[in-house]
Amino acid sequence: MIRFRNILFSLCLLVPVTVLGQPQFDVFEAGIAQIRDALDEGQVSSVQLVQQYLDRIHAYDKQGPKLNSIVRINPEALAQAQALDAERERTGSRGPLHGVPIVVKDNYNTDHMPTTGGSVALANFVPRENAAQVDKLLQAGAIILAKTNLHEYAYGITSIGSLVGQTRNPYDPRRVPGGSSGGTGAAVAASFAAAGFGSDTCGSIRIPSAFNNLIGLRPSKGLSSIYGILPLSHTQDVAGPLARSAEDLAIILDIVSGYDSRDEATEIMRTAVAPAFVDRLHSANLANLRIGKLQQYFEGSDGAVNTALEDALDWYEEQGADIVDVEIPDMADLINRSGLIGHEFKSDINQYLATFSNDESLNLNYIVSQGLYHEAVDGVLSRSNASELDEQAYRRAIAVRSELRAAIEAVMAQQGLDAIAYPTIKRTQVFTGDSQPGSNCSLSANSGLPALSIPVGFTSNGLPVGLELLGGFLQDAELLAIAQPYESALSSRRAPSTTPALESGLAPTPQSFELLFSRPPLRVEASFEFSAVTNLFIFEVSKEQSQGQTIAAVTLVVDSNGDGELNEPIVLNLLPPGAGAATGSHFMSSQFRQAVEERRLYLKVFGNSLPSAGAAQLLE
Numbered sequence: 001m002i003r004f005r006n007i008l009f010s011l012c013l014l015v016p017v018t019v020l021g022q023p024q025f026d027v028f029e030a031g032i033a034q035i036r037d038a039l040d041e042g043q044v045s046s047v048q049l050v051q052q053y054l055d056r057i058h059a060y061d062k063q064g065p066k067l068n069s070i071v072r073i074n075p076e077a078l079a080q081a082q083a084l085d086a087e088r089e090r091t092g093s094r095g096p097l098h099g100v101p102i103v104v105k106d107n108y109n110t111d112h113m114p115t116t117g118g119s120v121a122l123a124n125f126v127p128r129e130n131a132a133q134v135d136k137l138l139q140a141g142a143i144i145l146a147k148t149n150l151h152e153y154a155y156g157i158t159s160i161g162s163l164v165g166q167t168r169n170p171y172d173p174r175r176v177p178g179g180s181s182g183g184t185g186a187a188v189a190a191s192f193a194a195a196g197f198g199s200d201t202c203g204s205i206r207i208p209s210a211f212n213n214l215i216g217l218r219p220s221k222g223l224s225s226i227y228g229i230l231p232l233s234h235t236q237d238v239a240g241p242l243a244r245s246a247e248d249l250a251i252i253l254d255i256v257s258g259y260d261s262r263d264e265a266t267e268i269m270r271t272a273v274a275p276a277f278v279d280r281l282h283s284a285n286l287a288n289l290r291i292g293k294l295q296q297y298f299e300g301s302d303g304a305v306n307t308a309l310e311d312a313l314d315w316y317e318e319q320g321a322d323i324v325d326v327e328i329p330d331m332a333d334l335i336n337r338s339g340l341i342g343h344e345f346k347s348d349i350n351q352y353l354a355t356f357s358n359d360e361s362l363n364l365n366y367i368v369s370q371g372l373y374h375e376a377v378d379g380v381l382s383r384s385n386a387s388e389l390d391e392q393a394y395r396r397a398i399a400v401r402s403e404l405r406a407a408i409e410a411v412m413a414q415q416g417l418d419a420i421a422y423p424t425i426k427r428t429q430v431f432t433g434d435s436q437p438g439s440n441c442s443l444s445a446n447s448g449l450p451a452l453s454i455p456v457g458f459t460s461n462g463l464p465v466g467l468e469l470l471g472g473f474l475q476d477a478e479l480l481a482i483a484q485p486y487e488s489a490l491s492s493r494r495a496p497s498t499t500p501a502l503e504s505g506l507a508p509t510p511q512s513f514e515l516l517f518s519r520p521p522l523r524v525e526a527s528f529e530f531s532a533v534t535n536l537f538i539f540e541v542s543k544e545q546s547q548g549q550t551i552a553a554v555t556l557v558v559d560s561n562g563d564g565e566l567n568e569p570i571v572l573n574l575l576p577p578g579a580g581a582a583t584g585s586h587f588m589s590s591q592f593r594q595a596v597e598e599r600r601l602y603l604k605v606f607g608n609s610l611p612s613a614g615a616a617q618l619l620e
Helices: 032-040 046-060 077-091 132-139 182-189 206-211 246-256 264-271 303-318 331-336 341-356 364-369 375-386 391-415 476-490 590-597
Strands: 070-073 101-105 143-148 195-200 215-218 238-243 290-294 322-326 419-423 451-458 464-470 511-519 522-531 536-544 551-558 570-575 581-587 601-607 615-618
Touching: 032 046, 032 246, 046 070, 046 077, 046 101, 046 143, 070 182, 077 143, 101 132, 101 182, 132 143, 132 246, 143 182, 182 195, 182 206, 182 238, 195 246, 206 215, 206 451, 206 464, 215 246, 215 476, 238 246, 246 476, 290 303, 290 391, 303 322, 303 419, 303 451, 303 464, 303 476, 322 391, 331 391, 341 364, 341 375, 341 391, 364 375, 391 419, 419 476, 451 476, 464 476, 511 601, 511 615, 522 551, 522 601, 536 551, 536 570, 551 590, 570 581, 590 601
Parallel strands: 101 143, 101 195, 290 322, 290 419
Antiparallel strands: 070 143, 195 238, 215 238, 215 451, 419 464, 451 464, 511 522, 522 536, 536 581, 551 570, 551 601, 601 615
């Protein structure tokens, strides 16, 4: 067992330690292969990598967009990096993750830091041993940089909990990042680490991947171990990485997949051929590909989501793939009767706590009776605690899971399908505090078949969209190979605007500018501030006018084509009739933000002595 020495823990150690020397390499949006090459070539050290990621966390997690994705920094991360740098000098690299910082969801056991499930009930709970996948990461030389926030006990998809609160989406911090692995999704999207780990009981890897422009695989049940991960439903639970590229995902999956005697579901991997994700990443022949489009799951999709999905499937068809409409008989009924979370959660969490905790009184009943959880999970926790296992109903649900898998496999065999495609989640990210509809998580979760969420673009207001591909059992590597050509051809990854590259280790400072509009006797004074990291356009405006010569409105308009023809609709009203001055802020759309950055934004003033179309002046 790999262990760290005992240390005192800080809930959120976010102030980085100064490291001498400026590396030639920037971690922003850097892939694992790029990081490996930079380490091998001496462009950067692991200590410097850790420091850069700490600087980004410090700049953006509790400041700026305030993503609130990190529960706890590993206080030994820099020391671990230093040891791995020295090992590299002595004996060379262990492999592609040697000295590479990774974040893990805070339901993965770490014997050197608390594992909380996002709950105050487990704020100081340090398990007796690491999760199996954590040990594999450490053996590969990875650095566990931090633990990430989640929907409390992984029992929801908006990522809110009693310990650190609500995680926010870096593409729009007013919105949710998905869940339950939303902290990992937000952190990886914001380049807080090279990649991150989540768990998926029903969508908890795939939904954050879709909502954060990432790629994430819910693996075939048993492909990798869930030992040492706080359970929601051991039969449905799987765990693994979320990444910014298919290559990064492949590198990590090769490391963490395989047999573990402590997880009986992995018995299939004792004799199975290793998936070889990296070796098979470029193996797909799109001209021979046949994808089923699952119409039931496209119904009711948001228009903007559906457009991105249809465009992606059109691209595959243009490459020679056959896209055919498919239906799975009795799918809704089979899914409805095969869920296991309600049957397994209570006994699973109690067994987990009995196994890894030294506190015999710590169980679900204690947590619920003491109110040690966020109100967002009140209903599900209270119902689970009050329930008693109905063995007959449980066995029926297990049996229906087999029926569901058989129904899917029959359709795939009859139609000769390589994958079935549908929206990862058919609704866009809701604002924090709202419930998130639209999940299509159950088809994979209730059948045990693998499903991959791939990024396929953005809505018109800049929100990421994900397409899910469901494959045959243990055909995980084939799914990733299907996704790789699309990623390579269309470059679907786009960094969030609220977490840009740092400048000398700091977030970019806000830009400010002033404007004087003068058409005597009319006069408007305005000042503006544009903050990249909050995505806010802040304004202060005042007017002067004389009796009989009045200003009715002060507005902003975008020159969409850059040709000075200002016949576009008003994008923002700064000063209405009757007001002499005003201040405010505006959360920018991607189009508005681009217009500000490219200086295509005009002040447009309307008054009784001005042209009826208004008088305009460029904001410079």
